[in-house]
Amino acid sequence: MNCNHCGTTLPEGVTVCTVCGTPVQAAMAGPEILPVRENVAMGILGAIGGALIGGASIILLSRLGFIAAISGFLIAFCTLKGYELLGKQLSRTGVIISIILMVVTPFLAYNLDLIWQFYNELKVFGLTLGDCVPFLVDLIQEDAELMRMYLSEMGMLYLFVAIGAFSTIRNAMRKV
Ligand SMILES: [Zn+2]
Structure with a gap:
């Protein structure tokens, strides 16, 4: 996981960046890719x-x-x-x-x-x-x-x- 603001690599579980203090957004993993559902x-x-x-x-x-x-x-x-x-x-x-x-x-x-x-x-x-x-x-x-x-x-x-x-x-x- 990297800080969205400064890019610092952060340990899992931290809520704010240890370098710049920006809150870590857990939801920033990117949109979930939905597989095509076969019918x-x-x-x-x-x-x-x-x-x-x-x-x-x-x-x-x-x-x-x-x-x-x-x-x-x-x-x-x-x-x-x-x-x-x-x-x-x-x-x-x-x-x-x-x-x-x-x-x-x-x-x-x-x-x-x-x-x-x-x-x-x-x-x-x-x-x-x-x-x-x-x-x-x-x-x-x-x-x-x-x-x-x-x-x-x-x-x-x-x-x-x-x-x-x-x-x-x-x-x-x-x-x-
Ligand atoms: Zn940062």
């Missing part, structure tokens, strides 16, 4: 919102005739940013929660889109959405070429998720 619940909400936006982009891009792999990037980016935005901070917890969402969302969105496309082709034959699911599963399992396409599209999607996650997390860490 995990809001963060999860943000991450889910982001994942939904990213997942919707798969379906939207596919409607427009684009290969949806780039949506993988969007899913990762929106999920992590969603957590950071509402949770105030992208912590290790946030990253783990986001990774779970980044694994589940592309799978759900991609398959939902596939089932929906399939249904649109087959509804004229009187098939319901519920009929389409086992039918599509059988079709993919029996046709090696379809299986190859299915796996490669899914693989591309997850590759873009990984790229998006890596770059977004790296940027968030750099900011700290």
Whole structure:
């Protein structure tokens, strides 16, 4: 502790400076630095919102005739940013929660889109959405070429998720 007036180093506990007599202000330790308080619940909400936006982009891009792999990037980016935005901070917890969402969302969105496309082709034959699911599963399992396409599209999607996650997390860490 130093005297605020003359700068003399003072022993702990003195109330006036031993050199100049200036009262020692105990409160002069400086403003307390408040750490950013992470809000995990809001963060999860943000991450889910982001994942939904990213997942919707798969379906939207596919409607427009684009290969949806780039949506993988969007899913990762929106999920992590969603957590950071509402949770105030992208912590290790946030990253783990986001990774779970980044694994589940592309799978759900991609398959939902596939089932929906399939249904649109087959509804004229009187098939319901519920009929389409086992039918599509059988079709993919029996046709090696379809299986190859299915796996490669899914693989591309997850590759873009990984790229998006890596770059977004790296940027968030750099900011700290
Ligand atoms: Zn002094």
